[in-house]
Amino acid sequence: MKTLLITRGSVITLAAFISACASGPTEHAGLAESRASYEQAIEKDHVVRNGLAHLRKADTALSHAETLLAERKDSEELDHQVYLADRHLAIAREKALRAELEEQRIMAERERDDLRIRLGERRAQIAEMEARMLREQMGRLQAEQTDRGMVMTLGDVLFEFDQAELKPASEETIERLASFMKDYSNYRVRIEGYTDSIGDPDYNQALSLKRAESVRNALLRKGIAPGRMEVAGYGEAFPKASNSTRTGRRENRRVEIVISDSEGNIKNR
């Protein structure tokens, strides 16, 4: 159909060429086609809404062309007016298309913002859940919040008297600590030994360091990387209780495990 029209158009153009501007033909395929596509365009709300100025100019050009055709004169100006009408129609349609895309863009922006909010909420939920799990883990380790962070205390009862070796009874505690460190691989620990004030301070310092090292070696055997552990022996320093009573001294004989923050930082004494 379209091919036929174009062929007819060419024939008419040829005819117009031959007859020059003296007497034009009474029909013009391009004009008829252009008028038809104008009629289609004004049926479409979004084309009218967004391309009204261009539709009006197309109509003016088409009317001009139709007058020229009726008066059978100036076929070049006729072709020109049809050209202008076609361009105006194309621009009107393009503006309508753009408006449609703009609407889609607004919807997409809304959807994106909504998804961003949902993702943010979900991430906050997960972070909160993880924090809760961590608190539970710390609770299981019987770690206490101190100004140096979470600190887990291994009591004197886990060591042989005056020895650095851990008793078999310490196994469960060490296992809990190792399992925590495996689950939270960003965390590090600082293992610190302490004694009471009975005896030679140098001896006590050495003993406290050996006990801290025992704990580190036990964790090493559980597969914890050496770089994640620091050890220190403080001897009689930093007592937790008075050394003048039996229970106070027992409280002072201990190994403290200071747990880092989530980035692996530990506050030193």
Add this chain to the structure above:
Amino acid sequence: MKSPVKPLMALAGLAALMAGCASDPGPKPSAELEEATLAVQEAETARAQNQEPALMEEARSKLTRARFLLEEQRHTEARQLLEQAALDARLAEARAGTQAVRDELGALMASIESLRNSLAAQEQ
């Protein structure tokens, strides 16, 4: 201001009449020249050159030909070319505008897709 120009112009007019519609000078299309020049400039600003190089080339070459015709006093032909050039450029500009929105929409869709994937990963 009597000069030999007037009879010459009359002669030219007569010649034009005799030649029929081919070389009617008509009024000088100054407004059309201005609009076509502006339309091409604005289309270039709207990056229509990248989107619609053929259409922009058409507009520019019509503008160039029209300027040449203006020098030859062939006003009617020049006006037609200028009017066409202006609309060629306006169409190119409109299409570039559409493409810009289409690009933005594409980027938004990609970002929506990636957000959906992140959300799905978080749900697991």
